[in-house]
Amino acid sequence: MKINMYVNNEKFIAGMTMKDQAELENNNMALHACESTDHVLENRKNLATELHCELDDFVCANQTHSSNFHRVMLDDKGRGANQLNNAIADTDALYTFEPNVLLCxxxxxxVPVIFYNEVNGLIGVIHSGWQGTVKEITLKLIEHLKLVEHCDANDLHVQIGAALSQRKFEVDEEVYLRFKALGYADDFMFYKEETHKYHIDNQLIVKRQCELAGIPAGQITIDQTCTYVNPDGFSYRQDKQSGRHLSFIMKKGE
Incomplete structure (x- = not known):
């Protein structure tokens, strides 16, 4: 199974599953976008084996391109792991302090965002498509963690996973203007005269949101894999029937 492994140390394991022709449905991990739920569950079970955990340790959300987030507790374990109808509803970011919970x-x-705090053991994942980015889901969650969970942004480490590259992320003026309204995205956008399209670097805008929330730039890493260009990528823009990557993080138990 192809996995871009980002962190694997004594405390945390984090990574992103990639497209893999040797696996069922090319290693699709999404129950909401699949040919067969059995295939996806088989892929997820294989991932659990790779990560030395159980499928019932997974926690998944019903993602809606919102700016909503949810603190995962131990009784959330298994939600969305085997079926869609018990996934955490209308949520695009998950975080927890609990060990042995695989956030998905x-x-x-x-843009998938994975983060962890070395000091207090907090972990989290964020789904930031262009709508999530203009709604500032990453910035809002980090501000919440600082205010409510008493996290120091200086202790947070962020991994931005594989996503659509700026070269392939073409948008019309309507979407461009929503990014421009953020007030800090101009450096990450350009206009192409030949196509009359704007090109946006969603990964770098998310990175800027992390920096605005106080996370040191040196603690933010970006996976440069373009999901459109790279054969290991699932691209909805290229193929509306595409499968999905699963970005994950787990705090290892004592």
């Missing part, structure tokens, strides 16, 4: 986020061009 699904993407196919959108």
């Amino acid at each position: 986020s699904f993407t196919a061009d959108c």
Whole structure:
């Protein structure tokens, strides 16, 4: 199974599953976008084996391109793991302090954000498509963690996963103006005269949101894999029937 492994140390394991022709449905991990739920569940079970955990340790949300987030508790374990109808509703970011819980986020061009706090053991995942980015889901969640969970942004480490590259992320003026209204995205957008399209670097705008929330730039890493260009990528823009990557993080138990 192809996995871009981002962190694997004594405390945390985090990564992103990639498209893999050797697996069922090319290693699709999404129950909401699949040919067969059995195939996806088989892929998820294989991932659990790779990560030395159980499928019932997974926690998944019903992602809606919102700016909503949810603190995962131990009784949330298994939600969305085997079926869609018990996934955490209308939520695009999950975080927890609990060990042995695999937080999951699904993407196919959108920006996955994985984060952890070395000091207090907090972990989280964020699904930030262009709508989530203009709604500032990452910035809002980090501000919430600082205010409500008493996290120091200086202790947070962020991994931005594989996503649609700026070269392939073309938008019309309507979407461009929503990014421009953020007030800090101009450096990450350009206009192409030949196509009359704007090109946006969603990964770098999410990185800027992390920095605005106080996370040191040196603690933010970006996976440069373009999900459209790279054969290991699922791209909704390229293929509306595409599967989904699963970005994950788990705090290892004592």
